[in-house]
Amino acid sequence: NAGVTQTPKFQVLKTGQSMTLQCAQDMNHEYMSWYRQDPGMGLRLIHYSVGAGITDQGEVPNGYNVSRSTTEDFPLRLLSAAPSQTSVYFCASSQRTVNSPLHFGNGTRLTVT
């Protein structure tokens, strides 16, 4: 059982470049989300989805796009990378019940120069 698979593990971009962080889960979870982790700020929600075809913005959505065409996949797109987007990114999924913990991917360390 793979759980949440997140790729790549590391990425270096130049300012203005675009890229997609991939996230896939094999647990048939309705809820999927993307967080960024920065020192002293914990994990902040970027975008989330409660099912295929449904997405919504989190706390820090600017500069990022998401789509959810299938239950399994929830890619995060950086449209035009900026140094402020240097961070560690986590994808997480869960069942859509209040007591369900999030299952996390292993994270992507992104550096924008």
Next chain:
Amino acid sequence: AQTVTQSQPEMSVQEAETVTLSCTYDTSESDYYLFWYKQPPSRQMILVIRQEAYKQQNATENRFSVNFQKAAKSFSLKISDSQLGDAAMYFCAYRSDPNAGGTSYGKLTFGQGTILTVHP
């Protein structure tokens, strides 16, 4: 919007001793869940313990227990008999009930984290 605050950026404890990590939250919701996650240097996020707001009994998982004070909106984590492997960043998190209406959709909100150091 819900907020979660961890007021201790860093804590330390001697091996075999007990340490308590603090967490407070702000919400107007009546049903929700609270979680503690552990993040070791490997960056992996590991669920430590969870507590339902409607349950008065404090959750316990082996050496980990919580002190849940709903009226005070406080949710502290106690680690007993600390071990070197407990050294990590610990995050407190709040989850809204996705079926209670509104627009929260069961989002998970995290605190800023507490770095725990365990001294041998």
